[in-house]
Amino acid sequence: MKKADAHAPDRGKRLKSIIGGSTGNLVEWFDWYVYAAFALYFAPHFFPAGDQTAQLLNSAAVFAVGFVMRPVGAWIMGLYADRHGRKSGLALSVTLMCAGSLIIALTPDYQTIGVAAPVLLVIARLMQGLSVGGEYGASATYLSEMAGKDRRGFFSSFQYVTLISGQLLAIAVLLILQNVMTTEALNAWGWRIPFFVGAGLAVVVFWLRRGLAETESFKNVKAGDKPKSGFWQLLTKHPKETAIVMLLTAGGTLAFYAYSIYMQKFLVNTSGFSRETASEINAVTLFVFMLLQPIAGGLSDKIGRKPLMITFGVLGVLFTYPIFSALEHTKDPLTAGLLVMAALVIVTGYTSINAVVKAELFPAHIRALGVALPYALANTLFGGTAEFVALQFKSSGWEQGFYWYVTAMIAISLVVYLFMRDTSKQSEILED
Numbered sequence: 001m002k003k004a005d006a007h008a009p010d011r012g013k014r015l016k017s018i019i020g021g022s023t024g025n026l027v028e029w030f031d032w033y034v035y036a037a038f039a040l041y042f043a044p045h046f047f048p049a050g051d052q053t054a055q056l057l058n059s060a061a062v063f064a065v066g067f068v069m070r071p072v073g074a075w076i077m078g079l080y081a082d083r084h085g086r087k088s089g090l091a092l093s094v095t096l097m098c099a100g101s102l103i104i105a106l107t108p109d110y111q112t113i114g115v116a117a118p119v120l121l122v123i124a125r126l127m128q129g130l131s132v133g134g135e136y137g138a139s140a141t142y143l144s145e146m147a148g149k150d151r152r153g154f155f156s157s158f159q160y161v162t163l164i165s166g167q168l169l170a171i172a173v174l175l176i177l178q179n180v181m182t183t184e185a186l187n188a189w190g191w192r193i194p195f196f197v198g199a200g201l202a203v204v205v206f207w208l209r210r211g212l213a214e215t216e217s218f219k220n221v222k223a224g225d226k227p228k229s230g231f232w233q234l235l236t237k238h239p240k241e242t243a244i245v246m247l248l249t250a251g252g253t254l255a256f257y258a259y260s261i262y263m264q265k266f267l268v269n270t271s272g273f274s275r276e277t278a279s280e281i282n283a284v285t286l287f288v289f290m291l292l293q294p295i296a297g298g299l300s301d302k303i304g305r306k307p308l309m310i311t312f313g314v315l316g317v318l319f320t321y322p323i324f325s326a327l328e329h330t331k332d333p334l335t336a337g338l339l340v341m342a343a344l345v346i347v348t349g350y351t352s353i354n355a356v357v358k359a360e361l362f363p364a365h366i367r368a369l370g371v372a373l374p375y376a377l378a379n380t381l382f383g384g385t386a387e388f389v390a391l392q393f394k395s396s397g398w399e400q401g402f403y404w405y406v407t408a409m410i411a412i413s414l415v416v417y418l419f420m421r422d423t424s425k426q427s428e429i430l431e432d
Contacts, residue, residue, distance in 0.1 A: 004239025007388075011211060013140060013427075014146055014147065014148060014155075015306040016213075017142075017212055017213045018143060018144045018146055018147065018155050018158060019323065020208060020209070020211070020212050021090065021139060021142050021143055021146070021209075021212060022025070022139075022143070022158045022161070022416055023162070023205065023208065024090055024094060024139075024158070024205040024209050025135065025139045025159060025162040025163065025166070025206060026162040026163075026165045026166045026169070026243055027094065027097075027166065027198070027202055027204075027205045028093065028094055028097050028131065028132065028135045028139075028166065028200045028202075028205070029132075029150065029162065029163045029164075029165070029167060030106020030165075030166035030167075030169045030198055030201065031097045031098075031100070031101045031109075031128065031164025031166075031195075031198035031199075031201075031202060032066075032097070032100070032128060032132050033166055033167040033170040033216065033261070033283075034041050034170045034173070034194045035066075035104070035125070035265070036170075036197055036261050036387075037130075037171055037174045037194075037279075038170075038174060038191045038194060039059040039060070039169040039265075041186055041187055041190075041191040042059075042191045042192075042395075043058065043059040044187075045068055045109035045117070045191075046059070046062075046107075046110055046117050046118050046121050047118060048110065048112060048116070049060070054110065054416060057110075057124075058118070060387040060388045060391055061388055062118070062121055062125055062212070064384045064385045064388045065122055065125055065126065065129075066125035066126065066128055066129035067129055067383065067384025067385070068128030068129060068303045068380060068384075069125075069126045069127075069130040069377060070125070070129045070130070070132055070133035070136075070376040070379055070384070071129060071133060071373060071377045071380055072129075072130060072133060072307060073093070073096075073129060073130035073132065073133025073134040073135075073372075074133040074134060074137055074369070074372035074373040074375065074376035074377075075133075075231060075369070075372075075373050075376075076130075076134065076372055077092060077093055077130075077135075077138060077368075077372070078134065078137045078138075078229070078368045078369030078370075078371070078372035079230065079231075079368075079369055080092060080134070080139065080288060081134070081138045081368035081372075081378070082365060082366060082367065082368045082369050083228060083368075084229075085220055085230060086138055086141055086214065086215055086368065087142070087164040087209055087210070087212040087213075087214055089134055089137075089138035089368065090132065090135070090138045090139060090142065090204055090209045090212070091210050092134075092210040093131045093132070093134040093135040093138060094131070094202050094205045094206050094209060095131075095202070095206055096127050096128070096130055096131035096134075097128055097131040097132070097135075097198075097202050097285055098153040098199050098202035098203060098206070098242065099127055099199075099205060100124040100125065100127035100128035100131065100167075101124070101128070101195045101196075101198040101199040101202065102195070102196075102199045103120055103123065103124035103127070104121060104192075104195045105192045105196045105199065105227065106125045106196035106353030107120040107121060107124070110281070111321055119321070121425075127242055129309055131154065133371065133372065133376045136371070136375060136376065136388065137368045137369065137371045137373070137375070137376075137381075138354075138368055139159055140355035140356075140358060140359055140360050140371050140372075140374070141161050141215075141367050141368045141371050141372075141430055142212075142215060142353060142428060143155060143156045143159050143291060143355065143356075144356045144359035144360070145215035145216070145217040145359070145364070145429060145431065146213075146215050147203065149427075149429075149431075150229040150301060151298070151301055152170075152301065152322055152356055152360075152424075152427075152429070153298060153299075153300035153301040153305070153352075153353055153356055154294055154297045154298040154301055155297075155403060156297060156353070156355050156356035156359070157293040157294045157296065157297025157298075157352045157355075157356075158293070158294065158297075159355040160351045160352060160354075160355065161290055162168055162390070163294045164286055164289060164290040165290060165295070166258075167260065167261075167286060170194065170291065171282055171283045171286070172283065173193070173197065174194070174279055175276075175279055175283060177190050177191075177193065177194075178275075178276055178279065182196070187211055187302075189376070191230065197319050201317075202388045213367075214429045215431075216431075217364040217367070217429065217431050218364065220326075220364065220366070220431070221275045221355075221364045221365045223255070224363035226363075227365060228366070229366045229369045230366075230367070230369075231369075231373070232414070233366060234366055234369055234370055234373065237366075238361075238362060238366065238370060241361040241362055242370065242373075242374045243417040244361065244416060244420055245361065245371070245374035245375055245378070246374040246375075246377055246378045247357050247378075247379035247412065247413060247415075247416040248309070248354070248357070248413050248416045248417060248420070249354065249374070249375050249379065249380070249407040249413075250378045250382050250409050250412060250413055251313070251316065251346065251350075251381035251382075251410035251411070251412055251413030251414070252312070252350030252354055252405075252410075252413055253375075253378060253379050253382055254382040254383055254386055254406055254409045254410070255312075255320070255343075255346075255347045255348060255350070255406060255409075256268075256347050256350070256351055256383065257262050257382075257383045257386035258320075258385070258386050258390070258402075258406050259284070259340065259343040259344050260286060260289075260331065260344070261346055261386065261387060262387045262390050263282060263294075263340055264278050264279065264282045264388050265278075265387065265391075266324075266327065266342075267281060267282070267327070267336060268367055269391075269394070270327075270328055270371070270394065271327055271328065271329075271330060271331070271336060272331065272401065273333065273336070278335075280428055281333060281337045281339075281340060285337055285339060285340045285341045285344055286344070288341060288344070289329075289341075289344040290347075291312070292344075292345065292348045292352070293348065293351060293352045294352075295352075295428050296308060296348050296349065296352035296353065297352045297353055297356075299353070300353045300356075300424060301411060301424065304355050304422045304424045304425060305360075305422055305423055305424045306354070306420070306422040307359050308348075308349040308350075308351070308352065309349055309350060309413075309417040310351025310371050310414065310417045310418060311349045312347060312348070312350045312417075313345055313349075313410055313411070313414025313417050313418075314414065315340055315346040315349075316346055316347065316406075316407070317407055317410050317411050317414060318409035319342070319343075319346060320343070320403060320406050320407045320410065321400075321403045321404065321407055323339050323343050324400075324406075325357075325400070326339055327339050327340070329400070337383075350413075353371070357369075357423050358370070358375060359371055359429060360373040360423035360424070360426075360427040360428055360429055361423060361428060362427070362428055363428050364428075364430075369426070382409060383394040387403060387404065390402040393405075
């Protein structure tokens with residue numbers, strides 16, 4: 001402990017590293033979320049003609065397919081980050097994201113190349129899923145380890161600040177294009193622009209990440225005699241922690257995707273708002289949501305992690321159904337915005353601290369894999385399928401079934417929050 005303290009980075013170095021790591025995370029998530037933000041425009045280009053719900057179902061299915069690769073990416077790059085360094089894992093993940101964005105930007109439409117169009121779209125999303133699967137574990141681990149002990153909740157919350165910023169940037173690009181281009185041009189080719197932008201930014205981030213400082217936790221692992229990170233060791237030596245990460249993630253990630261990613265489609269397809277109004281509501285509420293993350297993260301440094309997660313669980317169980325039901329019938333943009341904001345305030349209890357909670361559960365030699373793999377599995381099963389499940393319920397004529405589904409999954413996670421240890425008081429991150 002003393003040795004680690006003696007070599008701990010000063011505040012300036014910590015801040016520089018956190019900003020550097022967060023900026024790269026922003027670009028990664030921009031590339032990931034551009035798909036969801038522009039699905040209403042590009043879906044007709046990749047799939048045969050059909051009604052809007054059918055085309056959205058196809059695009060949502062491909063969005064879910066991208067999540068299939070996230071556990072694979074979490075496994076491969078979690079091992080890589082544990083064995084070769086956090087910053088090396090971050091550089092590798094952004095390279096894959098760049099390639100996936102370029103493929104989507106350059107792929108001709110279904111009318112031109114037939115079934116090859118959706119096939120190439122799936123390949124691109126598989127590559128991006130591989131990237132994001134590794135990104136979460138590496139970035140969550142890097143930010144948690146680089147942050148000081150007393151402000152770990154605050155600084156690690158920037159993992160979701162930049163995640164949301166990437167989503168907001170994707171929506172901002174959408175709003176700009178909606179205002180400077182005709183609907184015809186945006187439908188025809190303008191939707192390709194953000195994918196080119198994302199690929200270019202990813203190249204810049206690659207060079208940025210190569211210059212990041214490595215964390216003291218990883219340096220101490222390399223200097224010591226610790227066992228190598230591995231899938232079998234994770235399951236046999238840390239089964240409880242692995243299960244906790246999966247179960248605490250299930251309700252949180254489903255709620256986040258339901259309240260944010262799917263919400264844009266819900267406001268158009270169910271509430272009846274225009275695309276432009278739905279995008280504006282989504283942008284404003286997500287911006288406020290982003291600002292709440294460091295506030296809640298800092299609060300967790302004062303009162304602990306458990307109270308925030310329990311608050312999310314209780315309020316999520318009580319209010320998810322009423323919020324969705326009210327949104328289903330409202331026609332007023334202000335009312336809709338307030339309801340969406342209420343949902344996002346509730347889920348802040350999970351999003352603001354989920355990264356640091358997971359990092360604090362595992363020792364340094366297996367931390368990146370331990371954070372990434374069980375999270376990715378839960379994210380694939382529940383977050384990645386949120387849109388698809390919601391649209392299936394709608395197609396079946398029982399849209400309210402999705403509201404109950406989200407409520408039930410939050411309830412399961414709440415049970416875990418109630419019985420797990422408070423990681424701020426019993427943390428496996430030993431360095432100050």
